[in-house]
Amino acid sequence: MRIFRTIFLSLSLALSGLVLPSLAFSAEPNLPVNINTADAETLSAALKGVGTRKAEAIIAYRESYGPFKALEELTAVKGIGESLLNKNRDSITLE
Structure with missing residues (x-):
């Protein structure tokens, strides 16, 4: 589930002109x-x-x-x- 949130966040930021340095970002710790x-x-x-x-x-x-x-x-x-x-x-x- 976290990966989908990460991808969604990455796509949202990319479309708005902001880019994440990596898809390894996670909002929740393991x-x-x-x-x-x-x-x-x-x-x-x-x-x-x-x-x-x-x-x-x-x-x-x-x-x-x-x-x-x-x-x-x-x-x-x-x-x-x-x-x-x-x-x-x-x-x-x-x-």
């Missing part, structure tokens, strides 16, 4: 995603290497076993290993 409450779309957008299927697997695990109590518990989800967890460690919160 905030950690709560794996205990996020929906599949949010999980797949926020986590590297997590597409729709892995996001749905995270939700299915959460629904079956309850909320995650530790980040390492994510490795119990099919398709998520230590490497993927480590790539996303700073992007995940449990609260």
Whole structure:
């Protein structure tokens, strides 16, 4: 969603004669995603290497076993290993 706002803002400014130096501008900081409450779309957008299927697997695990109590518990989800967890460690919160 942020990318669409960025593109829209960039196009609006370009049409008005102002130009942004880069499309990397973001109005919102990258905030950690709560794996205990996020929906599949949010999980797949926020986590590297997590597409729709892995996001749905995270939700299915959460629904079956309850909320995650530790980040390492994510490795119990099919398709998520230590490497993927480590790539996303700073992007995940449990609260």
